[in-house]
Amino acid sequence: MDTHTPAPSPKSSRGRRGRQQNHRERRRVEMELELEAMRKHDFSWHPCRVSLRSSGVGLIVEYGTNDTDDCIVTKEEALSRLRIRSTPLHGDECSLLREGDRVLATRKSPPKSLFFDAQVEKPLRVRHSKKIHCRCMFVVRWIHHGREGETATIPSSAIMKMSAECITLHPTIVAFFSSLTTPNHCTISPLPTVLKGMDYERDVLQLEKQIEDISNAADSSGIKVSENLIDGDVLPYVVTSLYI
Structure with a gap:
């Protein structure tokens, strides 16, 4: 069958x-x-x-x-x-840890385990076997605030290796x-330039009005008036000469 x-x-x-x-x-x-x-x-x-x-x-x-x-x-x-x-330890990487090395280690705090910075105080090494996972232990000193200076003995599986990358x-x-x-970056408003141009035009109109007033006064009093243009500015002045 x-x-x-x-x-x-x-x-x-x-x-x-x-x-x-x-x-x-x-x-x-x-x-x-x-x-x-x-x-x-x-x-x-x-x-x-x-x-x-x-x-x-x-x-x-x-x-x-x-x-x-x-x-x-x-x-x-x-x-x-x-x-x-940081990354977990793999294979024989636990043998690379030395006293004074900084690591990231698990600290059990209800309701869950958290990772904190720690420093290796003393490695407690156990010979590795292909049939049994790493049994090495490490005495670490916590360096985070609140637990600073306290020590704990934890297995290698509770330790993370810090990255050397920047x-x-x-x-x-x-x-x-x-x-x-x-x-x-900011955009400069064109308003000041416009206002400046408006002020210039207003000044020119005022000068022209002053020239006209002076000319009218000169005509009535027999005084000769001239205009001198220097660099685009209108500068009125009175020449004190009488008409003959």
């Missing part, structure tokens, strides 16, 4: 495709979150993406969770609160810094 492998049901196929699609979506979001930002209220670090505000002033910080977005408006704040995302090379950060150094 022939035996055949039963064909997968349409329901199971749809479920598998859905899981694969969700996994790809998570990976896509994970790749987009190439930076991490520090929250001001508790100094914890979270994966994020950044974008320029539509107004051109400031950075919008979008966290990978449903938390409220944040905003950064100064260069100093960007340098202190943003950096290239945040100032990130294209969005470069654009943000450039926007801070670009002077504000």
Whole structure:
């Protein structure tokens, strides 16, 4: 009797495709979150993406969770609160950690675990085995505010390696810094020029009126009046000579 492998049901196929699609979506979001930002209220670090505000002033910080977005408006704040995302330790990378190295470490605080800056105080190494995951432990000293100076012993799986890349090379950060150094452009109103022209015309009319008044007075008194044009200005003066 022939035996055949039963064909997968349409329901199971749809479920598998859905899981694969969700996994790809998570990976896509994970790749987009190439930076991490520090929250001001508790100094914890979270994966994020950044974008320029539509107004051109400031950075919008979008966290990978449903938390409220944040905003950064100064260069100093960007340098202190943003950096290239830290990565988990893989393989034998735990052997590269030395005393004094700065790391990002998990600290359990209900209702969830958060990542904070820490410094390696002492590595407690265990020989690696291909059959068992890394069992190394590390004594770390917290360096964030509120827990500064306290120590804890945590496994290597709770430690993230900080990136050596500089945040100032990130294209969005470069654009943000450039926007801070670009002077504000403003359009100069032509109104002062128009008013200046109007004042000049008014002055000329007043001079012409004065010349006319002086001429009329000279005609009645026998005084000769001349006009001298110098550099476009009308300068009336009276020549004190009598008609003969």
